[in-house]
Amino acid sequence: MKILLAEDETDLAEVIKAMLEHSSYTVDAVENGALAVEHARSNAYDLIILDIMMPVMTGLEAVKEIRAHGILTPVLFLSAKAEVDDRINGLDAGADDYLTKPFAMGELLARVRAMTRRRADYSPRVITLHEVSLDTEKAELSCKNTISLAAKEIRLMELFMNNPDLEFTTDDLLERFWHDEKADSDAVWMYISFLRNKLKSVGAPLAIIGEEGGSYCLRKASLI
Amino acid sequence: MLEYHNMENIYGNYEKTLHTIAIDLVDKINGYANTYMDSCGDKLFEHLSWRIKSPESMADKCAKDGLPLNIHSALKEVHDAIGLRIVCLFLDDIHKNIEQLRTLPGTRVVREKDFISSAKPNGYRSYHMILAVENEIPDVDGNTPGEYFAEIQLRTIAMDTWAALEHELKYKKDIHHPELISEELKRCAGELASCDVSLQTIRELIRGK
Numbered sequence: 001m002k003i004l005l006a007e008d009e010t011d012l013a014e015v016i017k018a019m020l021e022h023s024s025y026t027v028d029a030v031e032n033g034a035l036a037v038e039h040a041r042s043n044a045y046d047l048i049i050l051d052i053m054m055p056v057m058t059g060l061e062a063v064k065e066i067r068a069h070g071i072l073t074p075v076l077f078l079s080a081k082a083e084v085d086d087r088i089n090g091l092d093a094g095a096d097d098y099l100t101k102p103f104a105m106g107e108l109l110a111r112v113r114a115m116t117r118r119r120a121d122y123s124p125r126v127i128t129l130h131e132v133s134l135d136t137e138k139a140e141l142s143c144k145n146t147i148s149l150a151a152k153e154i155r156l157m158e159l160f161m162n163n164p165d166l167e168f169t170t171d172d173l174l175e176r177f178w179h180d181e182k183a184d185s186d187a188v189w190m191y192i193s194f195l196r197n198k199l200k201s202v203g204a205p206l207a208i209i210g211e212e213g214g215s216y217c218l219r220k221a222s223l224i
Numbered sequence: 225m226l227e228y229h230n231m232e233n234i235y236g237n238y239e240k241t242l243h244t245i246a247i248d249l250v251d252k253i254n255g256y257a258n259t260y261m262d263s264c265g266d267k268l269f270e271h272l273s274w275r276i277k278s279p280e281s282m283a284d285k286c287a288k289d290g291l292p293l294n295i296h297s298a299l300k301e302v303h304d305a306i307g308l309r310i311v312c313l314f315l316d317d318i319h320k321n322i323e324q325l326r327t328l329p330g331t332r333v334v335r336e337k338d339f340i341s342s343a344k345p346n347g348y349r350s351y352h353m354i355l356a357v358e359n360e361i362p363d364v365d366g367n368t369p370g371e372y373f374a375e376i377q378l379r380t381i382a383m384d385t386w387a388a389l390e391h392e393l394k395y396k397k398d399i400h401h402p403e404l405i406s407e408e409l410k411r412c413a414g415e416l417a418s419c420d421v422s423l424q425t426i427r428e429l430i431r432g433k
Contacts, residue, residue, distance in 0.1 A: 140414055145343050148415040150422075193429060197421045203341060 001116055002043065005029045006036035006059065007051045007078065016049070019105050020112065033057030037065045044163045045073050046116050050095070052079040052086060060093050067094035072162070074115045078103075127161045130220055132204040134161055144203035152177055153198070156191055160208065160218035167215040185213045192216055233279045234286070235305070236295045241361050242276050245372045246306045249331075249357055250274055253310070256324045267313070268321055270381060274308045295364050303334065303354045304375035311384045315340075315424045318351055318378045325376060331355045334373065340383075346406065347413025348390065350379040382416040 003020055007013040008031045017027045028043065030036050033050070034057040040048060048066065050059035057065075063075050077090045077098035087098050097111060127134045132143045134157050140146050141157065149157060155177055159168070170185045178187060189212045196208050210216035233239060250272060257268040277285075282298045282305060291297040298305055312318050318340070326333055334354040343349045353376045363370030379387065390409060399405060 138411075144341065145417070146347075146410075146414050147421065148411070148418040150418070190425075190429060193425045194422055197425045198418065201341075201417065201421050 001046045002026045002028070003112070004036060004039050004043070004045045004048045004073075006031070006033060006049070006054060006062065008032060008054045009051070015105070016108065019109065023109055023112075025112070031055075033059055033062030033065075036062045037069075040066045040071050040073065041069055042166065044159060044166060044168070047112060048073050048075045049112075050075060050077055052077055052090065060089060063090070063093045063095050076111060076115060127158060129161045129164060130205050132161070132199070132202070132206050134158060141198060141202055141204075143205075145201065147198055147202050149198065150194075152191060153195055157195060160195075160216075164206075164218050164220075167210075167217045169215045170213055173216070189213065234283045234293060234295065234298045235279055236364075238295060238299060238364065239276065239279070241359075242299075242305055242372070244361070245357055245359050246274050246276060246308070246374065248359065249306070249308065249355075249374055252328055252330070253308070253325075256328070260320075260324075266317075268317055268324070269310045269312045271311050272308065273311075274306070277305050277307060299364050299372065303373040306357075306372065306374035308374060308376045309384075310376060310378045312378065312380055314427060315380060315420050316427075318380065321378055322351060322353070325353055325355065328355070330358045340379075343413065343417070346390065347410040348387065349383045349413065349417060350377050350387065352377055380420050382420050386413055386416055 001024075003025045005013060005016060005020070005027055007016065007029070010031070013029050013031070017029045020027045028039055028045075030039055032054045036048065036050060036059075037057070039045075048063075050062055052059040054062075059077060059079075063077075066073070066075070074097075075095040077087075077095045078101060079086055079090070079098060080101045090098055097115060099108060099111060125135065125137045127136070132141070134141055134149075134154070136154055136158060139149050139151070139154055141149050156173065159173075159176070170188045173188050174183060174185070192208055192210070199206055199208070205221045206218055207221045208216050208218050235242065253272060257272075260266065260268045279298075282302065283293055285302055286293050286297045289302065291301050310318075310321055312321065322336075325331075332355070334356050335352075336354075337352040340349050340351050355374050355376060357372045357374055358369045359372055360369050362368045363372060386409075393399065393402075393405065393409065
């Protein structure tokens with residue numbers, strides 16, 4: 001699980017990062033809202049933690065920007081202010097939960113666990129990109145045709161369609177979707193091959209590019 | 225079909241000719257498949273079947289299409305008096321057969337319909353080709369050599385199984401929950417199509433393509 005943390009208080013940021021990493025999360029830490037938006041746009045995170053009061057761009061502005069870019073990753077606010085208005089504004093801007101400073105590390109970790117566990121609830125049932133739609137409930141990929149997808153194919157396709165033009169390494173995909181120790185890059189390559197041919201078979205104007213064992217990325221076919 | 229009952233047979237005395245032409249076409253297809261098998265050891269198709277449309281069905285079809293019930297309609301306007309079905313193991317084999325059929329001596333392609341790339345709304349998938357087949361037997365219009373037509377359907381075993389069930393559904397009356405059955409049948413078509421693509425992909429991976 002990959003988490004983006006935006007917090008301008010260096011000491012606090014370091015503590016949170018260490019705690020999360022200790023709980024086996026991968027953490028990218030930045031110190032303002034503008035950098036948070038930039039990171040959120042170029043990486044696929046499972047959770048974003050934003051401080052409200054930050055220089056350059058506030059957490060409130062950052063979450064609006066992030067949502068405006070169509071990024072649906074759950075956002076948890078951290079705020080020194082306990083005012084009701086702040087919480088309301090934050091949640092209305094597109095955040096999913098908040099925590100008031102000072103907070104207990106145990107509570108932060110519990111909220112992170114709860115929010116990443118509920119990840120599926122945040123995802124829309126049907127994802128559409130360039131006339132290609134993925135119905136995660138019916139397990140179907142459609143464009144000129146409709147074809148069923150296996151469970152792992154759906155999760156992979158969902159990641160690619162939610163993050164077009166983003167590169168995912170073989171190791172990254174292995175870590176996200178293969179939890180048995182026997183799986184290796186061959187398994188990833190097989191599923192990439194399945195998806196490539198299935199995109200072709202529905203006449204999708206999308207293609208997954210990348211070499212065996214390398215990084216993969218979903219592109220509009222006309223851009224390749 | 226009142227008009228039809230007054231006729232002996234909509235094919236007149238061409239029914240035997242249709243058999244001769246169908247068998248000739250089947251021989252040609254088996255011929256290229258054998259050559260392919262000798263060259264690389266693979267079967268180009270799992271099986272090949274054929275039929276001559278019954279004179280009754282042909283008369284019904286002509287009537288439905290608003291055509292006069294005569295030999296000309298049956299042999300020249302309707303193109304599936306002769307029907308062949310090529311059932312393949314893998315998706316790629318379908319395309320290999322299409323390539324062979326496009327250059328089959330003594331024939332020319334009249335029309336192709338790709339219901340694999342664009343499945344019918346009910347989920348039906350197959351590749352259809354209409355071939356004009358040349359034969360020394362003069363045709364109903366008096367041309368020598370004569371020109372006859374045959375429809376060839378190409379599909380995988382999975383598509384064939386699906387089509388068999390869909391055919392049964394079409395002719396069965398008093399089905400409970402027909403909408404649910406159609407919807408589930410369509411879902412199955414999507415699953416089978418997915419399996420066909422997966423099997424093709426695995427074969428490519430095994431063969432290191």
